[in-house]
Amino acid sequence: xxxxxxxxxxxxxxxxxxxxxxxxxxxxxxxxxxxxxxxxxxxxxxxxxxxxxxxxxxxxxxxxxxxxxxxxxxxxxxxxxxxxxxxxxxxxxxxxxxxxxxxxxx
Amino acid sequence: xxxxxxxxxxxxxxxxxxxxxxxxxxxxxxxxxxxxxxxxxxxxxxxxxxxxxxxxxxxxxxxxxxxxxxxxxxxxxxxxxxxxxxxxxxxxxxxxxxxxxxxxxxxxxxxxxxxxxxxxxxxxxx
Numbered sequence: 494x495x496x497x498x499x500x501x502x503x504x505x506x507x508x509x510x511x512x513x514x515x516x517x518x519x520x521x522x523x524x525x526x527x528x529x530x531x532x533x534x535x536x537x538x539x540x541x542x543x544x545x546x547x548x549x550x551x552x553x554x555x556x557x558x559x560x561x562x563x564x565x566x567x568x569x570x571x572x573x574x575x576x577x578x579x580x581x582x583x584x585x586x587x588x589x590x591x592x593x594x595x596x597x598x599x
Numbered sequence: 600x601x602x603x604x605x606x607x608x609x610x611x612x613x614x615x616x617x618x619x620x621x622x623x624x625x626x627x628x629x630x631x632x633x634x635x636x637x638x639x640x641x642x643x644x645x646x647x648x649x650x651x652x653x654x655x656x657x658x659x660x661x662x663x664x665x666x667x668x669x670x671x672x673x674x675x676x677x678x679x680x681x682x683x684x685x686x687x688x689x690x691x692x693x694x695x696x697x698x699x700x701x702x703x704x705x706x707x708x709x710x711x712x713x714x715x716x717x718x719x720x721x722x723x724x725x
Contacts (some may be wrong), residue, residue, distance in 0.1 A: 514605075514719035530662065537658035541651040548647060549640065550693070551676025557700070558655045559672075578663075585672075585700065 499525035506591055508583040510563065511578040514595075522573065529578040530565065538567040538574055555592070557585055568592040603632060610634035613692060613710050616702075619678075620711065625651055631688060648682050648691040670707065673699055679682035679703055685711035687716030 499512045503525045511529030515521045517539040519532040538556055545553035555568040559581070566588040567575045575595055577588045610621035611634035620635035628649030631639040652671055659665035673680040681703045682691045690711050694703050 503701060515621050533653065534658055534662050537654050544647045545673045545675060545680070548644060548673075548675065548678070548680060548693075550678035550680070555674045556649055556651075556655075557672040557674075558659065558668060559670040560659045561667045561669060562665050563663055565659075565663070585635050 496526060499523060501593070502591055502595065503527070506579065506584065506587045508580040509588065509591075510578045510580060512595075515574055516572055517574055529563075530576050534565065534567070534576055535574045537574070539567075542567075542569055550591040555589065557589075563593075564588075566592060568596065570596045606632035607634050609713065610710070613706055617695045617698035618692055618703075618706060619695060620644065620691075622648070622689075622691040622693075623714070624689050626653065626684075626687065626689060635693075644680075644693065647690065648680060649689055652682050652689055670704060672704060674700065680682065681707045683701075683707050683711045685715045686721070688714075688718050688721075690714065 495501055503509045511525045511527045511531050513524040515532050515535040519536040521532045542553040543554055553569060558565045563581060564579050564583045564585060566585060568575045575592050577592060579588060610632055613621045622641060622645045623632040624630050624645040626649060629645035630642050630645045635641055655671055671682040678696055679694045682689055685708040692703060692707050695721050
């Protein structure tokens with residue numbers, strides 16, 4: 494059911510490849526059908542997010558990483574981490590909006 | 600030789616419309632140049648930014664088959680940070696929350712493009 498929901502989320506945003514929900518230790522809770530991100534990316538986010546929160550800019554909310562072959566948007570929703578992956582043409586603004594919607598979903 | 604005053608002037612030019620800190624550092628987080636309103640914490644921010652960059656670069660290569668990390672955008676409650684590589688050094692901009700992420704990224708691209716040739720010269724002579 495959750496996978497179907499996340500698949501619908503993926504279809505909403507052009508160029509989006511997949512969504513994953515995991516906890517900060519990298520234990521996956523749910524993902525869309527296409528396997529796009531390994532749970533270890535969540536651990537990378539957890540470590541980076543903890544460091545980012547020490548920048549004296551308040552608590553870290555999200556990290557977006559642009560690679561040559563994809564864009565990864567990761568949003569903190571403690572104790573969970575949302576990871577959204579798109580192609581390099583993905584719309585980051587749309588992905589961040591979708592992430593906010595997912596965080597508000599019951 | 601790196602002209603630190605000239606470098607600082609270039610970095611300070613990015614300080615418009617909400618950019619509060621511009622840093623140039625090595626991949627290991629050693630500061631090469633900085634322009635900010637709070638110089639005491641420049642080294643600290645550079646070290647954290649470089650560490651985050653290295654983590655994502657490694658993570659991306661290992662799990663996403665990515666060849667390179669191009670840019671990192673970090674959004675916190677009270678500010679934003681952007682990091683990108685030029686030649687073999689990292690450029691980091693810190694901004695207030697009022698600066699849209701796209702604008703921050705565009706400014707970062709402008710600074711990295713401007714510094715690319717001089718930094719390449721530095722890489723070949725060191």
